[in-house]
Amino acid sequence: MKIPRKFAAILTAAALVAIASGCSGQTTEPAPDVNEADFDTAMSTPTKLTFWSWLPNIQEQVDLFEKKYPAIEVEVVNAGGGATGHYQKLRTAISSKTGAPDVAQLEYPYISSFDLTGALLDLAPYGGDKLKDQYEPWLWDLVSNDDRVLAVPQDTGPVGYLYRDDLLSASGIEPPTTWEEFSIAATAYAEANPGKFLTNLSTNDASEFLALLWQAGVKPFDFDGNESVSIDLTSSEATKVADYWTKLLESGSISNEAAWTDGWYQSFANGRFASWMVAAWGPLKLEGPATNTSGTWRATQMPQWSESQPAAGNWGGSAVAALKSTKNPIVAAEFARFITADKSAALLAANEQSLFPASREILSDPDFLSTTSEFFGGQEVNAEFAKISETVDDGFVWLPFADYVFSSYKETVGTAIANRSDLSAALGEWESSLKTYATQQGFTVE
16 A cells, blocks of 8 residues: 555654554444444443543533443543644654543644544444534534544634724724724724724734634635645635735734734733734633723624625634544543533533533523623623624635644744735745645645
8 A cells, every 4th residue: 555645744653554554544434333232331331531631621521421421430631732732742642552542632623634644533423423413514514524523523713803892982983893994993093092003913823814714705725535635825815805904014004913922912901902803712811911901892793894794714612532543432432422512511611611612502502692791891792702603604624734734824924914015925825835735745736
């Protein structure tokens, strides 16, 4: 069997041996559907599972699972290094066939890379296929491949618009509902408040800019799950978004700083930034560093390209996957389902841990929707983002080399943002870099 060069960039030599032996997830026959008797036997047999996650309070959901299934003991492991270290160590464990967990947390951009190498258990025969209707189509697309179910969504990041009501009011600016209004507002705000900005476009977070493309209906990537990828960052829709932000950058109407630095956080606290285009987890990120601004913030949908067809992008979120190497696939699959889709576990994550829920059941739960936020002046912020989640555009696909997608963004589009230069040209450079990388790894670029 010829080993495509793409695997060399993703796996170590040990995993290459496994693929060469026919162990790739792309060729294995699906397992037969599990019957009720097999399920009951598995869940009542003393079993130990290992679950890798970086979430700080995930043990609370694990406790609920162990209470329902007292024969099952789950060890939670934080592999360290945040999400980035998590993936590096997970790949090493899988390829060396030593110490890999039964179940692991995966952010959506990384699912396809682990599926490509045959690491993920198809959850469909274990009841995963019955979960589809619990999620919005755009979200189900991120965790499935044809009839296979690769993971169960846990949380998401539909993107909305957070703004300082007091600062906009003081400048005589209404919250913009269209991108045309936003451009006018950004220019007016910068002119009325020297050294301050309506918003910031970061130089170092590709997910932010991809969410802007996503909302505009751009489909920059595609992947057939095996050999072929397509990369189009120079479409008319992508160019429209890039040219829009180029004008704001060149005019000096918006800030262009790196995100997630102390200075960047302080800009929200001291009023240097008056608004933020961000996902549903954004409110929690503000409440700590910008405590002094409590009560002044509001949340609404992103400015729209078409008011008659409201749309949003997604930024962030994660799912839970079972690994094919687990010796207890029924238990591992049920754990992945329970910890994400069981109502008690999902409500705990949403109401106590501020993970924005993935399932329609929780997104329509009255207790979740009616929760008010003092930081947002008593607004029902959950309800606002639940509405936004329904408008996320369908069909967005991630490439199976997310690490390179993110790093090459900084070298191309991120650099252009920092220099306040042409973002359309930078998108072309990013596209070229990604195509070159894909070809070098053995993918067919269509």
